Amino acid sequence: LAQLLPARRVRTKDRIVKRAISKYNARGPAIDRTTYKATISINMIPASP
Numbered sequence: 183l184a185q186l187l188p189a190r191r192v193r194t195k196d197r198i199v200k201r202a203i204s205k206y207n208a209r210g211p212a213i214d215r216t217t218y219k220a221t222i223s224i225n226m227i228p229a230s231p
Contacts, residue, residue, distance in 0.1 A: 192220040 190222065192222060
């Protein structure tokens with residue numbers, strides 16, 4: 183904790199390596215993606231005994 187990590191950038195979805203079809207055709211050209219709100223959350227999971 184002496185030196186914290188830098189702030190993470192906001193990701194709206196998981197990382198995707200390959201798709202069967204192109205991203206443009208899968209989501210469509212008529213979707214306005216600028217209105218989606220992204221949030222960051224950090225969940226602390228306690229260790230099992």
